[in-house]
Amino acid sequence: MSKEPIAVVGVGQTKHTAARRDVSIAGLVRxxxxxxxxxxxLTWADIDAVVIGKAPDFFEGVMMPELYLADALGAVGKPMLRVHTAGSVGGSTALVAANLVAARVHRTVLTLAFEKQSESNAMWGLSLPIPFQQPLLAGAGGFFAPHVRAYMRRTGAPPTIGSLVAYKDRRNALRNPYAHLHEQDLTLEKVQSSPMLWDPIRYSETCPSSDGACAMVLTDRAGAARAPAPPAWVHGGAMRSEPTLFAGKDFVSPLAGKDCAADVYRQAGITDPRREIDAVEMYVPFSWYEPMWLENLGFAAEGEGWKLTESGVTEIDGDLPVNPSGGVLSTNPIGASGMIRFAEAALQVRGQAGEHQVEGARKALGHAYGGGSQFFSMWLVAAEPPVG
Amino acid sequence: MNPRHVAIVAFAQTRHRRRSAELSEVEMLMPVLHEVLGAVGLRTGEIDFTCSGSSDYLAGRAFSFTMALDGVGAWPPISESHVEMDGAWALYEAWVKLLAGEAETALVYSYGKSSPGELRDVLTRQLDPYYLAPLWPDPVSLAALQAQALIDEGATDERALAGVAARSRGAAEHNPHAQLAGSAAPDALLEDPYLVRPLRRHDCPPIGDGAAAVVLAAGDTARRLCPRPAWIRGMDHRIEAHALGVRDLTRSPSTRLAAHNAGLFDDAAAPVDTAELHAPFTSQEVILRRELELGEGVRVNPSGGALAANPMMAAGLIRLGEAAARIHRGDSDRAVAHATSGPCLQHNLVAVLEGERAVKTEREEGA
Incomplete structure (x- = not known):
């Protein structure tokens, strides 16, 4: 028996910001x-199940917060699942919810991801104490900077590429009312002269710490027929994981990412992602990850990703717009960041992305990754329902 | 409903212990993974989907599950997911994946080491962070509120609760994995002082470290991997309100609804002969028996249940595994397994498992 087609019929986000002191965690997700x-x-009564995701519980200091959030999310008397797959969790959560519809276990599912980083300190939450790991790292940037340097050495990319990504994403964010950072007077020169945090990653090339939540309503074919606005249809979705550290791991272009993308393209019948995909929302927490993921996801040949960035292909009016929403570089409630990518991809193909709409977007890729470049989740959504 | 049939085809667990300081979580988990995969003759790379359950708050570090994944051997990369919940819910996620036709086999595992911290303190962090957690009410105190409500209602008494404890730990004498086995007679137990009134030490689960794993498979794959698969006839889970003040603690409507949706009360089906209930406190078994309408003929917790071993994040998965293992061995034809999460049975999962013989009988009757 074939799977039930999955439609995204509702998308909601908070205004992402450094600290939402006006709401509790429950208020934020609600x-x-x-x-x-x-x-x-739709109303709460239309929802059959809730699938919630977030990154480590230490970020808010609440163990398994979904227990306390059951009331706020109308989940009482319903199934509630809590997913945690590190930074990729927002994407994984959406895929777990999508599977409930695909398997016809439920018809309409609310999926949501959040982080309220102002409740604690993410950088130190991510700095693992000995004896678990050598005390060499301070935050995620300390982990990823060496891999960026490896990419630069491997490809010979000019050192300015990262700043181009950051400048583009922060300008895109000005078109997105939900984005955290709205830096009206940012210039490329300011990005390039911002303080160096983890060489070669500068302050303005780094994601912010945000409070925020993102939610989607997923439903079946019948639910989509009743939807008030055009839905986004899921044409493919996959997760892949590989170990954190081992001899032979390619941190610059992890095999799990390549495999995950290949699986999604196979499901969606995509043979030439560069030509067939109209917009990409990829998880770029540090600027250089745009060219790195362009290669990993098959949009550019190995060593060529930075050329797409440099030539403006990934600009919002370019041939392959990447992160028209402003991306993780402009908004990063960690646990929600993956779901925001998935949701923004859905908004693009629904034609509902507002000021940051990519004209004529029919197919879009949502991408998330987490851990030590080891957890990947992706989906491909389209304006047309899948064939069959 | 979905025509695909999914079964638990293998189950393994650690010998649960109060402390395992000499072992990392990965070292605790690895033998269990080897055992469960060995039982079906599969390697990690031959499993279509892997899903695990664990909690960072027990490990005391963020992303603790990534270390366990390293132990699984996720290379070449695998299709994998993780829930910050008991492994019973990881099993649920994997079951859905198989129902959707996206996998033929799944490895599910979970683990928890409670020994490095003070579990009664740690679990207070699970409560509403604004109104409840600042008061640090520990799980034993909350369970005592529930037990007292049950006694006040006349549904049980301290003697009956001691009977639950004695029966469970007596049963555990036949379970080599149990942390606690053997018990004094109920009357002798009642001579002990209260831990938190009306609960005595025997009413509470042991605190310990442990891990468990199962393999799921669909249709003919399940038949190939296991002589007598434990077919999942139905499975559902439901959550209740978090605030204890808005719940009737003597009832578990979420358990009842999940059981209904899992097909436990189907008139056409044979009654269950076995129940593995995740009732960490004796009083909770009383509540669950009532909601699940378990009669005298049902063997409840032949493993000893959570009163014999309650490794956090694994104890629920173990209930499903124990019920399935009895079907594998031919000791049960139809069993109900239950898992719980949160304070005072807030979140409950119910699965109905069946051995093949019972199914054939059913079909013959239907024909």
């Missing part, structure tokens, strides 16, 4: 959930 329900013109 805000996104209510917006997703309003977008779908």
């Amino acid at each position: 805000e996104a959930a209510v917006r997703a329900l309003e977008d779908a013109q």
Whole structure:
């Protein structure tokens, strides 16, 4: 028996910001959930199950917070699942929810991811104490900077590429009312002269710490037929994982990422991603990860990703717009960041991305990764329902 | 409903212990993974989907599950997911994956080491962070509230609760994996002082370290891997409100609804002969028996249940595994397995498992 087609009929986000002191954790997630329900013109009673995701519980200091959030998310009397796959969790959460529809276990599912980073300190939450790991790292940037340097050495990319990505994404964010950073007077020169944090990653090439939540309503074919606005249809979705550290691991272009993309393209019938995909929301927490992922995801040949960035192909009006929403570089409620990528891809193919809409977007890729470049989740959404 | 049939085809667990300071979580888990994969003759790379359950708050570090994944041997890369929940819910996620036709086999594992911290303190961090957690009410105190409500209602008494403890730990004498086995007679147990009134030490689960794993398979693959697969006839889970003040603690409507949706009350089906209930406290078994309408003929917790071993994040998965293992061995034809999460049975999962013989009988009757 074939799987039930999955439609995204509702998307909701909070205004992402450094600290949402006006709301509790419950208030934050409810805000996104209510917006997703309003977008779908559905009520809590229409939801069969809730699938929630977030990154480590230490970020808020609440163990398994979904237990406490059951009431706020209308989950009482319903199934509630809590996913945690590191930084990729927002994407994984959406895929777990999508599977409930695909398997016809449920018809309409609310999926949500959040992080309220102001409740604690993510950088030190991510700095693992001895004896678990050598005390060499301070935050995620300390982990990823050496891999960026490896990419630069391997490809010979000019040192300015990272700043181009950051400048593009931060300008795209000005078109997105939900984005955390709205740096009206940012210039390329300011990016390039911002303080060096983890060489070669500068302050303005680094994601912010955000409070925020993102929610989506996923439903079946019948649910999509009743939707008030055009849905986004899921044409493919996959997760892949590989170990954190081992001899032979390619941190610059991990095999798990390549495999995950290949699986999604196979499901969606994509043979030439560069030509067939109209917009990409990829997880770029540090600027250089745009060219790195362009290669890993098959949009550019190995060593060529930076050329797409340099030539403006990834600009919002370019041939392959990447992160028209402003991306993780402009908004990073860690646990939600992956789901925001998935949701923004859906908004693009629904034609509902507002000021940052990519004209004529029919197919879009949402991408998330996490851990030590080891967890990947992706989906491909389209304006048309899947064939068959 | 979905025509695909999924079964638990193998189960393994550690010998649960109060402390395992000499072992990392990966070292604790590895033998269990080898055992469960060995039982079906598969390697990690031959499993279509892997899903695990664990908690960073027990490990005391963020992303603790990544270390376990390194132990699984996720190379070449694998299709994999993780829930910050008991492994029973990892099994649920994997079951859905198989139902969707995206996998034929799945490895599910979970583990928890409670020994490095003070579990009663750690679990208070699971409560509403604004109104409840600042008061640090520990799980034993909350369970005592529940037990007292049950006694006040006349549904049980301290003597009956001691009977649950004695029966469970007596049963555990036949379970080589149990942390606690053997018990004094109920009357002798009642001579002990209260831990938190009305609960005595025997009413509470042991604190310990442990891991468990199962392999799921669909259709003919399951038949190939296991002489008598434990078919999952139905599975559902439901959550209740978090605030204890808005719940009737003597009832578990979420368990009842999940059981209904899992097909436990189907008139056409044979009654269950076995129940593996995740009732860490004696009083919770009383509640669950009532909601699941378990009669006298049902063997409840032949493994000893959570009163014999309650490794956090694994104890729920172990209930499903124990029930399945009885079907594998031919000791049961139809069993119900239950897992719980959160304070005072907030979140409950129920699965109905069946051996093949019972199914044939059913089909013959239907024909």
